[in-house]
Amino acid sequence: MSAARSFSDISGSDEAAVAARLPDYLARSYARYSNFTVASAVVDDQGGVHFGVNVENAAYPSGTCAEQTAIGAMITAGGRRIERVYIAAGSDAVVQPCGACRQRIGEFASKTCEIVSVQGGQATRRTPFWSLLPEAFGPGDLE
Numbered sequence: 001m002s003a004a005r006s007f008s009d010i011s012g013s014d015e016a017a018v019a020a021r022l023p024d025y026l027a028r029s030y031a032r033y034s035n036f037t038v039a040s041a042v043v044d045d046q047g048g049v050h051f052g053v054n055v056e057n058a059a060y061p062s063g064t065c066a067e068q069t070a071i072g073a074m075i076t077a078g079g080r081r082i083e084r085v086y087i088a089a090g091s092d093a094v095v096q097p098c099g100a101c102r103q104r105i106g107e108f109a110s111k112t113c114e115i116v117s118v119q120g121g122q123a124t125r126r127t128p129f130w131s132l133l134p135e136a137f138g139p140g141d142l143e
Contacts, residue, residue, distance in 0.1 A: 020121045022088040029053040037090030040066035044079030067101040082108045088118040102133045
């Protein structure tokens, strides 16, 4: 099964399983230029888990962040609401979504959405998403 698909053998409620699987995706990342691999998993409001990795491009900054790839997988699978975003970096650093990904996540984030850092296959830090993007411009502003 490809990285941009949900896995039916784990659910979003099984945090340990999602976190344990995420480091395996780092090897699938295409980080030819920065060598900074990132893998992400987005959990939708139905418990579906959607994985993604960063994909760089020689024409900087045309690459795709792992969170963006995972969100695309969620949308493709029919999901529309994000409950949790897991992020692991090949450096094993605690990383947060970049500014552009915060906006992308904000488009679909639930009011209780969390960003969960993964290090060594374990969830290590939890951050309420909306604390990272307060007073965001979003779909409600266009109504």
